[in-house]
Amino acid sequence: xxxxxxxxxxxxxxxEGELRAAFDRVLRSGQFIMGPELEAFEADLxxxxxxxxxxGVSSGTDAILLALMALGIGPxxxxxxxxxxxxxxxxxxxxxxxxxxxxxxxxxxxxxxxADAVRRRTARCKAVIPVHLFGQSADMDPILAWARREGxxxxxxxxxxxxxxxxxxxxxxxxxxxxFSFFPSKNLGGFGDAGLLVTQDDALxxxxxxxxxxxxxxxxxxxxxxxxxxxxxxxxxxxxxxLPHAGSYNAARSAHAGEYTRRLAALxxxxxxxxxRCGCQxxxxxxxxxxxxxxxxxxxxxxxxxIWNQYTLRVPGPGRREAxxxxxxxxxxxxxxxxxxxxxAQACFRPATGVPPELPVSERLAGEVLSVPVYPELTxxxxxxxxxxxxxxxxxxxxISR
Numbered sequence: 001x002x003x004x005x006x007x008x009x010x011x012x013x014x015x016e017g018e019l020r021a022a023f024d025r026v027l028r029s030g031q032f033i034m035g036p037e038l039e040a041f042e043a044d045l046x047x048x049x050x051x052x053x054x055x056g057v058s059s060g061t062d063a064i065l066l067a068l069m070a071l072g073i074g075p076x077x078x079x080x081x082x083x084x085x086x087x088x089x090x091x092x093x094x095x096x097x098x099x100x101x102x103x104x105x106x107x108x109x110x111x112x113x114x115a116d117a118v119r120r121r122t123a124r125c126k127a128v129i130p131v132h133l134f135g136q137s138a139d140m141d142p143i144l145a146w147a148r149r150e151g152x153x154x155x156x157x158x159x160x161x162x163x164x165x166x167x168x169x170x171x172x173x174x175x176x177x178x179x180f181s182f183f184p185s186k187n188l189g190g191f192g193d194a195g196l197l198v199t200q201d202d203a204l205x206x207x208x209x210x211x212x213x214x215x216x217x218x219x220x221x222x223x224x225x226x227x228x229x230x231x232x233x234x235x236x237x238x239x240x241x242x243l244p245h246a247g248s249y250n251a252a253r254s255a256h257a258g259e260y261t262r263r264l265a266a267l268x269x270x271x272x273x274x275x276x277r278c279g280c281q282x283x284x285x286x287x288x289x290x291x292x293x294x295x296x297x298x299x300x301x302x303x304x305x306x307i308w309n310q311y312t313l314r315v316p317g318p319g320r321r322e323a324x325x326x327x328x329x330x331x332x333x334x335x336x337x338x339x340x341x342x343x344x345a346q347a348c349f350r351p352a353t354g355v356p357p358e359l360p361v362s363e364r365l366a367g368e369v370l371s372v373p374v375y376p377e378l379t380x381x382x383x384x385x386x387x388x389x390x391x392x393x394x395x396x397x398x399x400i401s402r
Contacts (some may be wrong), residue, residue: 003373003382006185010377011249015241022237031233035159042187042196044243051173051198054136055212056231059197060159060181061088063177064129065156065241066229067177067197070207073098073126080121080128082104082112083342083362089157090343101125102344104359106271109301113361118146118393129152130175130378132161132340134311134371135187135253136300139169142172147344155179159195163190165248172198177208182239187253187307190245196236207265228304243372249312253308256383260311260372261297269294275301285329294320294394296368297313310338311374319341321370321398327393328372333368333386342366 012019026037038056048056057063073079075097081090083102090100104116111132126145130138140156147154154175156165162180164171172178178198182190199205210217215226264270271293298315300306315321325335342362343349350356372386 001335001381001385002332003378004121005336005373005383006320007377008161008184008189011189011242011375012311014291015245016315018241019238021226022241023234026234026237029233033233034230034364035074035233037233038231038236041243044240045196046198047049048243049172049178049180051170051178052200052202053198054207054210055197055205056236057195057197057229059178059193060179060183060324061092061325062227062229063181063195063197064088064092065153065178066098066208066227068092068098068127068178069211069226071127071153071155071176071205073153076124077126078122080117080125081130081343082129082133083344084135084339084365085131085157085343086159086339087346088373089197090349094349098126099124100343102342102349102350102357102359102362104144104361105133106367107314107361107365108136108275108299109138110137110298110365111136112145113141114142116359117143119275121150123148123150125152127155129155129157130368132156132164132171134298134312135164135307137161137164137166137306140171147175153177160186160309161307162186163246163305164195166309167303173200176201176204181220182235187249187309188239188242190239192235194231194239196231203369243380249376250307252378253374254306256313256374256376256378257300257306257308257398259297259383260374260387261299264295264297264390267295267391269394270297270390271295272297273299273353275299286317293389294397308355308374310371312338312369312371313366314366315370318367321368323397324390324393325370327396328386328389331389332384334375335372335391336373337369339369340366 024294041055077098079093084105093100104113109134156175156178157179158172180196181196209224212229215224344356
């Protein structure tokens, strides 16, 4: 039975009538830039995310870029970013002439290693960008406490985490800014590029709103150089149709993740990542190798409400991740590697010496991770097929020696 990595049609076509009605409403309104559709969507999200201000923007990438601009980050500044994440987190820093300083991550939750961030911070550092990777919050309390002591700004990259919570609080509104993406593959996926910037700070929100429209206020009077970071009202109207379903989408993902963990953990040589081995505060010897485990399953910490944007396996051992991916592909099961090259090893960020920093956990994860289908519309039969595919792979190979 074919199991795609993601099925956008299944989710969107279920709402076809409402989506067409929203399109027709915008078409008849003649309001295609800014306006009431966007304002209503922003207000709804601000309430759901428990923030004072929510600004619809052109993409998740532009949300990060706008946050950095509003904070005045530029040439000569450094910004701490995790190396194991999507390119945009560091790319936006470099686009403004600042320097991304790459930080290692935790082998359990995949998020920023706070102790490593502390070690790599210099006097030029102005901000830190924790990423809530794969739908689970980074460890925000120690990050925020340290940032306050050091005078650092905090931008939460929550592109994969709309609806995730940290100790009961929605992510995004904990730092100076929070950024979200509505890229079609996200838990709340749009119909093209779109994003969101949120903040609790009135002055920062005002600055971001000014920069979102070329720095002009009033029109044609430019106080600063901004850019076109606006979300289209059509995207806002379509996303507003899907927003009431976001909770059920996340609940379905969580149910799939729970079933994967329950059934895969019963297989020989498979274990669930252990929160006690978390490297957010202290390094884990060997980067969290798994003590000879053949497969390591992801975990959501008890204090977090993960939205399971991805269900990401770790497959230790040279070549085994690729072998599992090929095996599953042969059974028609889609997978993806998020992310095969850590950012500190990307050619565009290579230092003048040509020698990238040593970030052993990020490098190890890049060689081990494999994400399997976890989208809400996944059927029980398709989920069974994924479990069976993993099981037959493990049955067909010898155990890894310690």
